[in-house]
Amino acid sequence: MLDGWTDRVAPLPGNLTTLREVAASDVYTLFTLFSDPAVTAYMAPPPPTPAKFAGFVEWSHQERAHGHGVCFGIVPDGMTAAVGILQVRLEPTLPDAEWGFVLSTHFWSTGLFSDAADVLAEFAFTTMHVERLEARIALRNGRAHAAVQKLGARFETTLAESSPQGIPRDPESVWTLREHDWRNRTRDPRVSAHDAAQRIRTAVEAAESDLRQSAAPETVEPYPLFLFDRRRRE
Numbered sequence: 001m002l003d004g005w006t007d008r009v010a011p012l013p014g015n016l017t018t019l020r021e022v023a024a025s026d027v028y029t030l031f032t033l034f035s036d037p038a039v040t041a042y043m044a045p046p047p048p049t050p051a052k053f054a055g056f057v058e059w060s061h062q063e064r065a066h067g068h069g070v071c072f073g074i075v076p077d078g079m080t081a082a083v084g085i086l087q088v089r090l091e092p093t094l095p096d097a098e099w100g101f102v103l104s105t106h107f108w109s110t111g112l113f114s115d116a117a118d119v120l121a122e123f124a125f126t127t128m129h130v131e132r133l134e135a136r137i138a139l140r141n142g143r144a145h146a147a148v149q150k151l152g153a154r155f156e157t158t159l160a161e162s163s164p165q166g167i168p169r170d171p172e173s174v175w176t177l178r179e180h181d182w183r184n185r186t187r188d189p190r191v192s193a194h195d196a197a198q199r200i201r202t203a204v205e206a207a208e209s210d211l212r213q214s215a216a217p218e219t220v221e222p223y224p225l226f227l228f229d230r231r232r233r234e
Helices: 024-033 048-067 112-126 142-150 179-183 193-208
Strands: 017-021 069-076 084-090 094-101 130-139 154-159 172-177
Touching: 017 048, 017 112, 024 048, 069 112, 069 154, 069 193, 084 112, 094 112, 112 179, 112 193, 142 172, 142 179, 142 193, 172 179
Parallel strands: 094 130
Antiparallel strands: 017 069, 069 084, 084 094, 130 172, 154 172
């Protein structure tokens, strides 16, 4: 499965956004984003300090170099800062991968996620040679369920409410996305490219007042994190 993407990943342009590998320059903007409880309500605990967020970025680069997966920042047209992330984690012995995502509330219902997810799916299926993308989403996260279903994902199963050790946790649904289903999904004719671009411009204006850019922190503390990893919540 290893390809040129393990050495570096060039920026991947979409219609409304660009995906690029998360970088040290994203630390403060994404740390601000991840401080919003609405954003982090359904994910594993995010890095609690800028130093640990820098550690998460460094860990992500190491994971890519080892061929374990890749983490992209979502950069809307009109911005240089990432306003969300998309992760892909490969299964060690299978042609499958797990993916997770998180996005600033400013960009919910703008079309940005669908555009970014399309770019990711193209990369995963054609460059990483993934046959099946699996998303594990909290059962109460209706917005995320609807978003992946629009991409062509199919509901597969619901995971138990407790771990094998009996530790309570949120029940989660498993959604699987295959290349054929993604390429042949029904598109929403009600959303024009012009309308989506206007929504993005409005969201950019709102986000820029909240998200700040700064230099990378001087210290880096290790913080491995996969967004929807149930084990981090046990």
